[in-house]
Amino acid sequence: MKGNRRRAQGGKEGAMKPAEEVRALLERVLARVRAPRALVQYAFQRGLATRFGENAILQSSGGEEEFLRLEVAYGRRHGSSIVNRTDKAAVGRLVDRAEEIAASSPEDPEYLPPPGPQAYPGVPPRWFESTARLSPVEAAGTIREAVKAARDAGYRSSGLFEAGAGARALATSAGLFAFDRSSSVGYSTTLHGPAGSGYAGRDTEEADRLEARSVTRSALETARAAQNPQGIEPGDYTVVFEPQAVADLLSFLFWNLDARDADEGTTAFAGRLGEAMFSETVRLATRIDDPELPAPPYGQDGLPMRETVWVERGVVRRLRHDRYWAERKGTEPDPGLYPLFMDGEDRPLADLVAQVERGLLVKRLWYIRYVDRRELLLTGLTRDGLFRIEGGRVAGPVQNLRFNESPVVFLRNAAALSRSERVGPVKVPGVLSERFTFSSGTESV
Amino acid sequence: LKDFTDAALNAAAAAGAAFADVRIVEERENRVLVRRRSLKLVDETERSGFGVRVLLGGAWGFASSTVLGREAAARTAQLAVEAARAAAAVPRQPPAVVAGEPAHTDTRVGPCREDPFAVSNREKADLLLAACDTMLNVPGVATAAGWLGFLRRRRVIANTDGSYLDLSTTFSYPHLEATAVAGEESQERSYPGGARQAGWEFIREIDLPGHARQWAEEAVMKCRAEDCPEGVMDLVLDPMNLALTMHESVGHPTELDRILGWEANMAGRSFVRPADVGTLRYGSERVSFTVDNTLEGGVGSWFYDDDGVPMQRFPLIRDGLLVALSCTRETAPMVGWERSNGCCRSDGFEHVPINRIPNLYLEPGPDDRLSPEDLIAGVERGLYIEGQGSFSIDQMRNNFQFGGDLFWLIEGGRKTRPLKKATYQAQTRQFWASCDAVAGRPWWRPHGVMNCGKGEPMQVMFMTHGASPARFRGIRVGAARL
Numbered sequence A: 001m002k003g004n005r006r007r008a009q010g011g012k013e014g015a016m017k018p019a020e021e022v023r024a025l026l027e028r029v030l031a032r033v034r035a036p037r038a039l040v041q042y043a044f045q046r047g048l049a050t051r052f053g054e055n056a057i058l059q060s061s062g063g064e065e066e067f068l069r070l071e072v073a074y075g076r077r078h079g080s081s082i083v084n085r086t087d088k089a090a091v092g093r094l095v096d097r098a099e100e101i102a103a104s105s106p107e108d109p110e111y112l113p114p115p116g117p118q119a120y121p122g123v124p125p126r127w128f129e130s131t132a133r134l135s136p137v138e139a140a141g142t143i144r145e146a147v148k149a150a151r152d153a154g155y156r157s158s159g160l161f162e163a164g165a166g167a168r169a170l171a172t173s174a175g176l177f178a179f180d181r182s183s184s185v186g187y188s189t190t191l192h193g194p195a196g197s198g199y200a201g202r203d204t205e206e207a208d209r210l211e212a213r214s215v216t217r218s219a220l221e222t223a224r225a226a227q228n229p230q231g232i233e234p235g236d237y238t239v240v241f242e243p244q245a246v247a248d249l250l251s252f253l254f255w256n257l258d259a260r261d262a263d264e265g266t267t268a269f270a271g272r273l274g275e276a277m278f279s280e281t282v283r284l285a286t287r288i289d290d291p292e293l294p295a296p297p298y299g300q301d302g303l304p305m306r307e308t309v310w311v312e313r314g315v316v317r318r319l320r321h322d323r324y325w326a327e328r329k330g331t332e333p334d335p336g337l338y339p340l341f342m343d344g345e346d347r348p349l350a351d352l353v354a355q356v357e358r359g360l361l362v363k364r365l366w367y368i369r370y371v372d373r374r375e376l377l378l379t380g381l382t383r384d385g386l387f388r389i390e391g392g393r394v395a396g397p398v399q400n401l402r403f404n405e406s407p408v409v410f411l412r413n414a415a416a417l418s419r420s421e422r423v424g425p426v427k428v429p430g431v432l433s434e435r436f437t438f439s440s441g442t443e444s445v
Numbered sequence B: 001l002k003d004f005t006d007a008a009l010n011a012a013a014a015a016g017a018a019f020a021d022v023r024i025v026e027e028r029e030n031r032v033l034v035r036r037r038s039l040k041l042v043d044e045t046e047r048s049g050f051g052v053r054v055l056l057g058g059a060w061g062f063a064s065s066t067v068l069g070r071e072a073a074a075r076t077a078q079l080a081v082e083a084a085r086a087a088a089a090v091p092r093q094p095p096a097v098v099a100g101e102p103a104h105t106d107t108r109v110g111p112c113r114e115d116p117f118a119v120s121n122r123e124k125a126d127l128l129l130a131a132c133d134t135m136l137n138v139p140g141v142a143t144a145a146g147w148l149g150f151l152r153r154r155r156v157i158a159n160t161d162g163s164y165l166d167l168s169t170t171f172s173y174p175h176l177e178a179t180a181v182a183g184e185e186s187q188e189r190s191y192p193g194g195a196r197q198a199g200w201e202f203i204r205e206i207d208l209p210g211h212a213r214q215w216a217e218e219a220v221m222k223c224r225a226e227d228c229p230e231g232v233m234d235l236v237l238d239p240m241n242l243a244l245t246m247h248e249s250v251g252h253p254t255e256l257d258r259i260l261g262w263e264a265n266m267a268g269r270s271f272v273r274p275a276d277v278g279t280l281r282y283g284s285e286r287v288s289f290t291v292d293n294t295l296e297g298g299v300g301s302w303f304y305d306d307d308g309v310p311m312q313r314f315p316l317i318r319d320g321l322l323v324a325l326s327c328t329r330e331t332a333p334m335v336g337w338e339r340s341n342g343c344c345r346s347d348g349f350e351h352v353p354i355n356r357i358p359n360l361y362l363e364p365g366p367d368d369r370l371s372p373e374d375l376i377a378g379v380e381r382g383l384y385i386e387g388q389g390s391f392s393i394d395q396m397r398n399n400f401q402f403g404g405d406l407f408w409l410i411e412g413g414r415k416t417r418p419l420k421k422a423t424y425q426a427q428t429r430q431f432w433a434s435c436d437a438v439a440g441r442p443w444w445r446p447h448g449v450m451n452c453g454k455g456e457p458m459q460v461m462f463m464t465h466g467a468s469p470a471r472f473r474g475i476r477v478g479a480a481r482l
Helices: A002-010 A019-032 A088-104 A136-153 A212-225 A243-255 A259-263 A323-329 A349-354 A407-412 B002-014 B070-087 B121-136 B200-206 B208-224 B239-251 B372-377 B428-433
Strands: A037-053 A056-074 A077-083 A156-172 A177-193 A196-204 A235-241 A284-286 A308-312 A340-342 A358-372 A377-390 A393-397 A401-405 A414-423 A426-441 B019-035 B038-056 B059-065 B105-109 B141-159 B164-182 B185-190 B231-237 B289-292 B313-318 B360-362 B381-386 B391-393 B399-402 B406-411 B414-420 B424-427 B435-438 B445-454 B459-467 B470-477
Touching: A019 A037, A019 A056, A019 A088, A019 A156, A019 A177, A037 A136, A037 B070, A056 A088, A056 A136, A056 B038, A056 B070, A077 A088, A088 B038, A088 B121, A136 A156, A136 A177, A136 A212, A136 B070, A156 A212, A177 A212, A196 A212, A196 A358, A196 A377, A196 A414, A212 A377, A235 A243, A235 A349, A243 A340, A243 A358, A243 A377, A243 A407, A243 A414, A243 A426, A259 A323, A349 A393, A349 A414, A349 A426, A358 A401, A358 B391, A377 B391, A401 A407, A401 B399, A407 A414, A407 A426, A426 B399, B002 B019, B002 B038, B002 B070, B002 B141, B019 B070, B019 B121, B038 B070, B038 B121, B059 B070, B121 B141, B121 B164, B121 B208, B141 B208, B164 B200, B164 B208, B164 B445, B185 B208, B200 B208, B208 B414, B231 B239, B231 B372, B239 B360, B239 B381, B239 B391, B239 B399, B239 B428, B239 B445, B239 B459, B372 B414, B424 B428, B428 B435
Parallel strands: A056 B059, A077 B038, A235 A358, A340 A426, B105 B164, B231 B381, B360 B459
Antiparallel strands: A037 A056, A037 A156, A056 A077, A156 A177, A177 A196, A235 A426, A284 A308, A284 A340, A358 A377, A377 A393, A377 A401, A401 A426, A414 A426, B019 B038, B019 B141, B038 B059, B141 B164, B164 B185, B231 B470, B289 B313, B289 B360, B381 B406, B391 B399, B399 B424, B406 B414, B424 B470, B435 B470, B445 B459
């Protein structure tokens, strides 16, 4: 605590360090390192979060923090340490601790030395002053409009307005320096009527793209339509998943795209490389050129991000290799998975609904967990609006259902896609899929 | 630190705050992670900062900083005041107030007989590498992984009531798992015991290397086991399995903030209403749950919560009847309660404290002679489930589906053979109403949970659950599509 007081007297708060200052800081860290190999990372994040519920703001908060993380190695013996200070004393503790740990560690047969200088691709901007300047006042303004819309309908609103601005950097003893800064703003809201609810949310880097009113309007429209759901029997249904629900379900599939896990036989992708696992409409790729979902310039260990196709026409083309496994397998390492894109088709979601004679429209999923990882069998529930489709039209709300189903089956049975939309770190379309298994129901709304 | 906390509190009071607190958090964390025969991570983190919370004009504001000095304290308090003023644009009705609480001055240090930070990282790494090596040497095991984590957290809490608290706790959180592969089948088996507020003595007690072979062999056994049949069966659940079941179906539904609708956008609400206290039949007469934030070794035993309220022990459900809810100084007045029962916690200096599940356990049955074998003997056809696996529950905490880590078929009153891929599915109150027996106190075991996510932004919290094995009649099993 004494060291912290010293930091306070000499410290400067409230300013994001420019790239040159961060570079100088990381060089000071590396200069102090005696171990032959080192990788040091810097992160700064300033954020605000305003939370609301029952038509009132419940929490209004903000803060900032910076970190240094250092990994050093003697041969294959490595150790790391982290501090949330950048003053000289903290840097001293950071280095001493990492070196002490590394010196006494056993050899790691999978250790790889840090990479040297890299050439980074041009990526769309991820930093916007308009976002970095957002304050609790702007957050409250957005929420005030949501609450008014809810009150006018006799509903209750809840949600989160969150914004942040940050920087990260990486430097290695092999001469690499990488720097990246980004901003983010997200807004989501749930509107509850007497017997049903609706949800909508949006994330973006640029405050002007948030369009919070349309988010609120979407949640309100769903909530209105979702009132007084009727009972429905569980079973196998033709489903139309909105992009939010697609992103919810596929998140587990994305996390399983690891090459080593597949090679060891523990995931659904074991032995499936080159195989048509999914409908031929399915294409999954990491992209770095979309301004609506911009990629960082670098990923794992400072490697440059690049476009990578994981699934093409339903066939698994590649699984993600970390640096060690890539070396073992004689291939290039994959710097990152996100931002991840599932290509859609140029038509609105309503066109998918129009193709369904009898089925269900799914807005959002909740509490998804593995039932069996090898089969990628998942369970979870629908939430905030589940609707019956009859004769190509949305025919009314039904009660929520629990599913036990695999996203592999979901994509294998995909018959049609709509336009892709951003949902957090992915961009996915609405999906019409056949024979989706729901196993039980709930009266919870 | 008193000068520092006074600077923050004085700045808040000068701005007109009806209540303010400042919470300094210093953390030291050590992690060692092994995967296969590779030491993936060995590190140590040092992190500190403080948060200031103010109640101004019936609205809350919060700000945090890592700069520990008088000027920064006052500046951060001012930011919290500005945040509260912004929040007042969408005001609570009635305006927010805090439940009364006497001033407390206390210094406490939690249990830790053997300082884990004094144990060398080499010893920790060697322990995990040995355990993983033992697992990998079992034919059929494809991969093994484990970690040892140690967290020491010091919280200094001061508030405008006049409280000043200096509280230190040490948590040890181990893990070990084996994954076996047989053809197109893959199954896992894990260390079942959870975390504890303790030091290195806990790691020695649980003896991960000594159990590694057994767990690895059980993973292989699961690969070869039959799939769980579908139907309606009786269940006997071990304490580690019950820990997650009670967490999701009892702990979360009885959080007052969730009941009030404050979690509606993310974690959901609850089927419980405030008026249900004293009237709602939650389970059978065999079912009694106790909140015990004074539990020795409990990872939720923090002496005082982040509202500055002494942690307590009280009944939540007695003989099947709901008799209390967990609450905070903020939520208690919303339902007319004068005092909080001490269930307000934050996971770090940078987050607003919120209503959290406390240490919560199922009381053992009244007959100390009643053993797990006695429970099994009373089942003609059913499942005995150990450990934790899949878990999912709806946003109102009604419909749930849980798995486990090891499954045995019970036939004619005895365990006959292992199964795999078992799930049980029920509605919360139906499930607890079906409980007809709980084994005695000698079989009661705690389980420390270190990964309870709640809130927006997400906070990750710790609490200990506990139970003796318990029996449930007529539960739907094997409903998953396999």
